[in-house]
Amino acid sequence: MSVTLAVLAGVLAAVGTALVLHRTLTRIVLGLGILGNAVNLLVLAAGTPPGTAPIIGRSGRFGDPVPPALVLTAIVIGFGTIAFLLAVAYRSWTIDGSDEVEDDIEDRRLAEADPHDADDPDLDADERSVP
Amino acid sequence: MTPWMALCIVVPLGGAAVSLALHGRLLAQRVIGVAAVATTVALALAVLVQVDHDGRISADLGGWPVPIGITLVADRLSALMLVIGTVMLFAVLVYALGQRAQDERSPWYVPVYLVLTAGVCQAFLAGDLFNLFVSFEVLLMSSYVLVTLEGNDRQIRAGITYVVINVIESTLLLLAVALVFAATGTLNLAELPRRLAELPAGVALGLNLLLLLAFGLKAAVFPLFSWLPDSYPAAPSPVTAVFAGLLTKVGVYAIIRTQTQLFPGELRTLLMVVAGLTMVVGVLGAIAQSDMKRILSFHIVSQIGYMVMGLAIGGVAAIAATIFFVLHQIPTKTSLFLVEGIVERETGTSSTTGGAAGMARRSGPLALLFLLPALSLAGIPPLSGFVGKVALVESGFARDAWVVTAVALGVSLLTLVSMVKIWSGVFWGDVPGRTAATDGTLGTDAAEGRDDRDGERPVAGVLRRHPLMSAVTGGVVALTLAIALLAGPVYRYCERAARQLAVPAGQVGGPAAGEARGENP
Numbered sequence: 001m002s003v004t005l006a007v008l009a010g011v012l013a014a015v016g017t018a019l020v021l022h023r024t025l026t027r028i029v030l031g032l033g034i035l036g037n038a039v040n041l042l043v044l045a046a047g048t049p050p051g052t053a054p055i056i057g058r059s060g061r062f063g064d065p066v067p068p069a070l071v072l073t074a075i076v077i078g079f080g081t082i083a084f085l086l087a088v089a090y091r092s093w094t095i096d097g098s099d100e101v102e103d104d105i106e107d108r109r110l111a112e113a114d115p116h117d118a119d120d121p122d123l124d125a126d127e128r129s130v131p
Numbered sequence: 132m133t134p135w136m137a138l139c140i141v142v143p144l145g146g147a148a149v150s151l152a153l154h155g156r157l158l159a160q161r162v163i164g165v166a167a168v169a170t171t172v173a174l175a176l177a178v179l180v181q182v183d184h185d186g187r188i189s190a191d192l193g194g195w196p197v198p199i200g201i202t203l204v205a206d207r208l209s210a211l212m213l214v215i216g217t218v219m220l221f222a223v224l225v226y227a228l229g230q231r232a233q234d235e236r237s238p239w240y241v242p243v244y245l246v247l248t249a250g251v252c253q254a255f256l257a258g259d260l261f262n263l264f265v266s267f268e269v270l271l272m273s274s275y276v277l278v279t280l281e282g283n284d285r286q287i288r289a290g291i292t293y294v295v296i297n298v299i300e301s302t303l304l305l306l307a308v309a310l311v312f313a314a315t316g317t318l319n320l321a322e323l324p325r326r327l328a329e330l331p332a333g334v335a336l337g338l339n340l341l342l343l344l345a346f347g348l349k350a351a352v353f354p355l356f357s358w359l360p361d362s363y364p365a366a367p368s369p370v371t372a373v374f375a376g377l378l379t380k381v382g383v384y385a386i387i388r389t390q391t392q393l394f395p396g397e398l399r400t401l402l403m404v405v406a407g408l409t410m411v412v413g414v415l416g417a418i419a420q421s422d423m424k425r426i427l428s429f430h431i432v433s434q435i436g437y438m439v440m441g442l443a444i445g446g447v448a449a450i451a452a453t454i455f456f457v458l459h460q461i462p463t464k465t466s467l468f469l470v471e472g473i474v475e476r477e478t479g480t481s482s483t484t485g486g487a488a489g490m491a492r493r494s495g496p497l498a499l500l501f502l503l504p505a506l507s508l509a510g511i512p513p514l515s516g517f518v519g520k521v522a523l524v525e526s527g528f529a530r531d532a533w534v535v536t537a538v539a540l541g542v543s544l545l546t547l548v549s550m551v552k553i554w555s556g557v558f559w560g561d562v563p564g565r566t567a568a569t570d571g572t573l574g575t576d577a578a579e580g581r582d583d584r585d586g587e588r589p590v591a592g593v594l595r596r597h598p599l600m601s602a603v604t605g606g607v608v609a610l611t612l613a614i615a616l617l618a619g620p621v622y623r624y625c626e627r628a629a630r631q632l633a634v635p636a637g638q639v640g641g642p643a644a645g646e647a648r649g650e651n652p
Contacts, residue, residue, distance in 0.1 A: 020299070025291065032298050039306045046313030066312065070261055074305055077268045081298055084275055088294060091279075092287045101291055110419060 005045035012038035025089045025099050029082060036078040040071050135177045136190050136203045139213065139252040142170050147245035154238050161228055164241035168221045168248055175213040175252070182210040183624065186631065189258060197319060202258030204320065207628035208454060209255045212384055215461050216255065218610070219376045220248050222603050226469055227369035229599025230476065237280055247273040247373075254381050260308045260318040263385065267304065267349070271297050274378060277370045278362065289365030296348065296358040304345035311338050323393055339394040346389065350382030352439055353408040356432045360416060363431070364424040368472025371424065375431050376465035380457055383438050387457075390442050391450060391632040402443035407535050410436030410542040417549040423471050423481040423557055426549055427464075430508065433542060434460055440539055441523050444532050451629035452522035455622055459515040459614055463504045466607040470501045473600055474557060483556025491558040497601070498558045500608050505554070507611055509547040515615040518622070 012034050019031025047067025054065035093099060146167025150160040182188055187206040191197060205213070224244060250270025257263040275297070279290035312318055314334055315326035327335055344355075351359040359379070363371050390402070413433025420426045438460070441453030474490055474497075475481045491498035507514035520543060527536030614621055 020295070028295055032295065032302070035299070035302050036305075039302055039309065042306065043309040043312075046309050066318075067309075070309070070312070073261075073265060077265070077272075077301070080272060081268075081275075081294075081301075084272070085294055085298070088279060088287060088290055091282055092291065095284050095287060101288075101295075110421070 002045055002049075005041055009038045009041040009045065012041065023100050025092060025101060028101070029085045029089060032085065033078070033082050036074070036082075040074055040078075043067050043071050043074065133177075133181065133188070133190070135174050135181070136188070136205055136256050137192060139171055139174045139178065139217075139256065140203075140249050142174065143167050143245040143248040143252065147242045147249070150245065151242040157238065160238070160241040164224060164245060165221075165228070167245055168217065168224050171248060171252065172214075172217045172221050175210070175217045178205050179210040179214045182207055183627075201262055202319065203256045204258035205256055207624065207631050208384070208387065211454065211458060211624065211628060212380070213252060213255045215458055216251050216377055216380075217248065219461055219465050219607070220244075220251065220373060222607050223369050223373040223376075223465065223469070226372070226472070226600050226603040227367075229597035229603065230367075230369060230472065239276065240280065243273045243276045243280075246270075247277065251377055251381060255384065257320075259320055260311060260323070264301070264304050264308050267381070268301060270378065270381065271301065274374065277374075278366045280370070281367065286365050289362040292358055293362035300345055300348040303341065303348070307338065307341040307345050310341065314338060320388070320392065324395075327393055335394065336397065339389070339397055342389050342393075343386065343398065346382050346385040347405070348382075350379050350386055350435055350439075351432050352435055353405050353412055356409065356413070356435075359432060360420075360425055360428040363428045364422065368424075368468060368475055371428075372465045372468035372472065375427070375468050376461045379431055379435060380461055383435060383457060386439070387442060387450070387453065387632070395633075396445050399443055399445055402439055403532065403535050406436045406440035406443050407538045408436075409433065409439060410538060414542050414545040414549065418545060418552065421482060421484050421556070423474065423483055423553050424468075426483070426553055427467050427471060430467075430546065430549070431464060433546065434464070434508070436542070437520070437523060437539060440532075440535050441526070443535065444523075444527050444530050446526065446530060447626065447629045447633050448529065449523070449526035450632060451622070451626040452519065452526050454625040454628050455522055456519035458621065458625070459507070459519045459611065462607050462610045462614070463507050463516065466504045466604055466611060467501070467508070469600070469604040469607060470497065470504075473497060473604065476600075481557075483553055488557065488560040489562035492562055496605075500601075500604050501558060502554070503608050504611055505550040506547075507615070509550055510543045511547075513615060515611050515618065518615060518618045522622070 016031045016033075016035030016038055019027045019034065022028060022031070044067055047064050047070075049063070052063035054063040054068060056062075089099070146163050150163045153159045153163070178188070182205050187204065189202055189204040192201045192203065194200070227240070227244075247270055250266050250268075250273060253266035254263060254270060257266050275290065275294050278293050279286050308318065311323070311327075314330055315323060317323060317326055327338070330338075348355045363374055366374065390398070410433050413429050413431075413436060417426045417429035417433060420429060437456055438453050441449045441456060471481055477493065478490070490501075503514065507516040510516045510520040520539070524536050524539060527533075527539070
């Protein structure tokens with residue numbers, strides 16, 4: 001296994017993780033892309049020794065064709081997912097003009113609600129049913 | 132070798148392609164959708180019958196032998212999951228058509244739904260880890276679209292959480308697949324147990340944990356569950372119903388497969404802790420909520436704990452109980468969400484603090500349709516949840532897993548508490564906005580009761596319940612009752628499935644070899 005590839009995959013995974021932890025949607029999308037590529041590199045590095053192409057009839061060492069096949073599939077899937085995420089991010093931007101991942105409203109409401117009247121449906125029920 | 136397994140994937144995918152070509156012709160799309168899923172149900176039944184007869188069947192796609200080609204394998208567990216999964220997909224599709232006949236009309240719904248069907252079938256039939264990964268992607272991709280189909284503010288917000296967490300899950304799964312391949316040189320589920328056994332203990336443990344992490348995220352077990360109650364309630368009710376019934380259970384299915392066949396009986400303590408915490412945290416979350424959809428979503432998490440508990444206890448009896456419990460959960464959970472869909476449609480809300488109150492007065496049969504699966508979920512005899520829980524608890528006592536079993540019993544009680552919360556908030560009481568004088572007319576004029584309260588939806592008749600919705604919900608509840616009634620034969624099948632999981636999967640592509648040992652434990 002090539003050390004360069006392994007180190008590169010590690011660095012990319014670290015960068016991707018750091019980006020995903022942001023609240024900005026565009027950074028999350030970039031982070032997921034980089035994270036995906038880190039794993040793709042790792043699959044490649046894990047499978048085939050450097051310099052051995054999986055081509056029949058080639059002289060010398062012959063690589064394992066399975067990892068490249070896996071990576072190709074993973075790249076296509078990753079491409080589709082990132083495209084979808086970008087579309088969702090754009091939609092989010094057209095709806096409220098922000099690029100941030102929002103909190104779960106219902107969660108916030110419950111966390112801030114007074115625990116003593118949370119179970120009493122008669123107490124200003126109309127007020128609390130409005131999110 | 133029979134073509135049924137491959138057809139389970141090809142038929143819905145082909146249906147998706149055809150219905151996509153018929154873009155804009157809604158009726159044709161629906162006919163194709165229902166026909167394709169119905170055919171898949173029939174094919175799944177054919178697979179079940181053959182598997183129960185032969186033990187384990189496999190098919191090499193395209194005629195390529197095992198190390199090169201893609202293999203589909205069905206054993207008793209996967210055939211059972213395949214049948215119950217496709218039946219639920221069929222029921223929910225019909226229900227959604229009943230709802231959408233009056234609701235919004237998306238030309239994407241049927242094609243995407245069919246791709247989801249294909250993904251679920253492929254996940255249950257996958258014979259190697261990479262194929263499992265691909266099928267997860269297929270069903271996830273279509274679930275992303277279904278969650279955000281309406282594209283409104285709420286769905287986009289929840290959809291982002293859902294998509295991001297699942298992309299991370301997929302990345303972890305791909306990483307695990309890559310490392311398994313690097314360590315063993317194969318991804319075939321039949322070949323892996325032997326190769327994994329030869330690995331150093333530390334390497335095997337690492338691979339096991341990574342796979343558990345990826346599948347645990349999908350199944351929403353304790354520390355990895357917070358995305359689920361956040362994102363599921365935002366989706367349209369029929370979509371939530373199929374997600375609740377099936378998608379987390381696909382994750383559970385993958386955990387069952389890896390923990391029984393690839394890494395038998397390792398990590399038992401960890402699974403036990405995870406199971407207990409999942410049950411407790413899930414049910415406590417449910418009690419804190421004040422919205423029917425969110426309470427039910429937390430219950431998904433809580434019930435996953437029972438399945439993990441069965442795995443943690445281990446042994447044929449506990450695994451059989453787990454399989455039975457999963458089988459009971461899928462229709463029970465789905466029917467609860469279908470009832471919720473009807474409530475939301477008739478009242479415009481699913482809140483338990485007013486708004487939707489008095490459903491039992493508006494529609495007695497609907498209240499019954501809620502009560503039966505709700506009591507089943509809590510484990511009240513003679514319903515199917517009781518059978519599953521008794522089996523789990525018995526196996527827990529038999530193997531001295533006292534703590535987790537006690538936790539499971541306590542959580543049952545809390546489940547009942549939160550079901551009562553829904554019951555008293557949504558079904559009990561008077562219909563708001565209606566005087567006592569008009570209460571005599573039961574369940575006929577829900578629309579009038581809503582008008583004066585819900586100004587956003589002035590057109591009352593539009594949101595009337597479609598008869599298909601009630602019929603399908605009734606059918607799914609009847610299925611849960613049938614599971615309870617036929618608990619004996621069904622449970623014996625689950626035992627056969629568990630016994631089959633307890634022995635190694637046999638030689639590569641040699642179903643007969645594994646089966647010969649499978650029948651004589």
